Amino acid sequence: MGFPQNFLWGGATAANQYEGGYAEDGKGLAVADLITDGNKEQPRRIFYRFPDGREGTIGLGECIPAGAQGILKDDYYYPSHVATDFYHHYKEDIALFAEMGFKVLRLSISWTRIFPNGDDQQPNEAGLAFYDKVFDEMLTHGIEPLVTILHFDMPVHLATAYGGWANRKLIDFYLRYASTVFQRYRNKVKYWVTVNEVNVLGGYWTLGLSNDAASEAGSKKSYNQGETPDAEAGLKFQALHHLMVASALANKAAKIINPDFQMGAMLALSGIYPATCHPEDVFGAYAFRRKALLFSDVLFHGEYPNYAQSIFDEYGFTLKMEQGDAEILKAYPSDFLAFSYYRTTVFDRFSANTTTTGGQQGAPNPYLQTTAWGWPIDPDGLRYVLNELYDRYQKPLFIVENGMGAKDTVNADGTIEDDYRIDYLRGHIRAIKEAIEKDHVPVMGYTPWGCIDIVSAGTGEMAKRYGMIYVDMDDKGHGTLKRSRKKSFYWYQHVIKTNGEEL
Ligand code: P53
Numbered sequence: 001m002g003f004p005q006n007f008l009w010g011g012a013t014a015a016n017q018y019e020g021g022y023a024e025d026g027k028g029l030a031v032a033d034l035i036t037d038g039n040k041e042q043p044r045r046i047f048y049r050f051p052d053g054r055e056g057t058i059g060l061g062e063c064i065p066a067g068a069q070g071i072l073k074d075d076y077y078y079p080s081h082v083a084t085d086f087y088h089h090y091k092e093d094i095a096l097f098a099e100m101g102f103k104v105l106r107l108s109i110s111w112t113r114i115f116p117n118g119d120d121q122q123p124n125e126a127g128l129a130f131y132d133k134v135f136d137e138m139l140t141h142g143i144e145p146l147v148t149i150l151h152f153d154m155p156v157h158l159a160t161a162y163g164g165w166a167n168r169k170l171i172d173f174y175l176r177y178a179s180t181v182f183q184r185y186r187n188k189v190k191y192w193v194t195v196n197e198v199n200v201l202g203g204y205w206t207l208g209l210s211n212d213a214a215s216e217a218g219s220k221k222s223y224n225q226g227e228t229p230d231a232e233a234g235l236k237f238q239a240l241h242h243l244m245v246a247s248a249l250a251n252k253a254a255k256i257i258n259p260d261f262q263m264g265a266m267l268a269l270s271g272i273y274p275a276t277c278h279p280e281d282v283f284g285a286y287a288f289r290r291k292a293l294l295f296s297d298v299l300f301h302g303e304y305p306n307y308a309q310s311i312f313d314e315y316g317f318t319l320k321m322e323q324g325d326a327e328i329l330k331a332y333p334s335d336f337l338a339f340s341y342y343r344t345t346v347f348d349r350f351s352a353n354t355t356t357t358g359g360q361q362g363a364p365n366p367y368l369q370t371t372a373w374g375w376p377i378d379p380d381g382l383r384y385v386l387n388e389l390y391d392r393y394q395k396p397l398f399i400v401e402n403g404m405g406a407k408d409t410v411n412a413d414g415t416i417e418d419d420y421r422i423d424y425l426r427g428h429i430r431a432i433k434e435a436i437e438k439d440h441v442p443v444m445g446y447t448p449w450g451c452i453d454i455v456s457a458g459t460g461e462m463a464k465r466y467g468m469i470y471v472d473m474d475d476k477g478h479g480t481l482k483r484s485r486k487k488s489f490y491w492y493q494h495v496i497k498t499n500g501e502e503l
Pocket of ligand 1: 014017152196197200268340342401405449455456457458459464
């Protein structure tokens with residue numbers, strides 16, 4: 001049997017890492033535009049300034065001090081500003097995706113292209129027109145858009161003037177934005193994802209959060225993406241509650257505009273294993289997994305599960321639900337579960353990191369190889385997670401991110417032999433096939449991450465490449481932006497052509 005005939009093969013991107021054109025045609029500033037480049041020694045950071053002129057920096061996932069505003073500094077490099085310039089290369093890129101045989105392309109809309117400040121009364125027509133051109137180009141090539149409404153995109157103005165998602169007003173601003181794009185593209189887009197990786201969002205970067213606890217941010221350790229200092233976690237959970245209410249209300253608005261819309265919730269769901277069969281490792285891993293599943297439980301079951309309070313208790317947090325919230329969550333669940341899967345994490349009772357939820361940290365796994373960035377490579381884990389998620393939700397699953405960040409070498413003749421990437425993708429596609437054939441799990445599609453090279457979210461590097469199409473651009477923005485086909489391009493083209501039969 002193998003993959004279903006209508007299986008959606010494709011690739012995935014996000015505006016903040018791919019589009020560039022950060023100030024063109026009326027686009028407003030997003031927090032993503034304020035994040036510097038980075039590397040192993042110097043993590044990415046955001047500069048801020050108080051009205052009295054004092055300045056400082058925060059890392060990804062941290063909150064900005066109350067009263068400060070994120071700023072752009074001269075002499076620093078900001079990778080989102082040009083990124084790999086989809087803004088000016090969309091025709092060429094879509095043609096290349098079509099050549100590979102893509103049935104679907106995942107991309108995100110930039111909120112500040114449509115509402116430059118986030119709270120504007122009227123949308124920016126030039127921003128809307130850009131995505132019309134993009135979707136038209138895709139449809140001409142028979143490529144279905146899968147659109148993420150919010151992918152690590154936070155209008156700076158909404159963070160500064162409202163305190164970001166901690167403020168319930170954000171629900172209305174998001175809905176105005178979502179309804180605008182639903183209406184505008186109702187005949188062009190069918191598949192939507194309301195929020196990217198809701199379970200790893202945090203801090204100023206993605207939620208626009210500020211508070212006093214972060215005011216000595218300079219003296220704090222820097223946090224990884226998705227990690228939040230304990231003192232701020234309460235704020236984070238409240239903000240994420242608002243985001244989930246907004247997501248449910250977007251589902252409602254979408255079905256009124258077009259009942260055929262398919263609405264996806266999206267989580268980072270790389271898997272988690274216990275380090276040993278010690279009962280504390282086993283239960284610890286189980287409890288750790290719940291920190292991610294908490295969010296899909298709310299978005300699919302329509303209510304906070306029993307164990308939510310035990311997670312909140314770790315932070316002394318009490319959720320504030322307003323009248324109507326419970327009914328909204330119950331009435332408008334998502335249609336399908338989209339998720340990213342890159343790796344698995346090992347939970348060990350001695351060195352457990354208790355704050356992250358997407359499976360990013362953890363003890364080493366002696367049975368698995370890792371990428372150059374230390375991410376364990378685990379195709380079998382994908383079959384496990386597909387089963388885990390279908391058992392729990394009985395909703396169609398869509399793997400909307402998967403892949404291996406790796407350094408590529410361009411040979412003298414211009415070819416790029418990325419056999420390591422082919423091996424990674426082959427293993428994972430095989431695992432999906434097993435989940436479909438042997439376990440009878442319904443999978444809608446597969447869109448490997450960064451199908452064309454884009455900026456890494458976590459490190460800000462270009463060197464951490466995921467693409468099957470190479471883009472000539474380096475970590476500091478030098479390069480011609482010329483596109484070339486890697487070996488994996490031809491390999492994936494054949495995979496799609498044979499509907500996953502020949503790997
Ligand atoms: P990069 C980990 C760290 C940062 C972002 O990550 C992440 C994850 C994995 O869950 O989420 C997704 O670029 C995200 C993408 C991102 C991709 O992982 O740090 O949705 O935007 O690019 C890969 O290698």
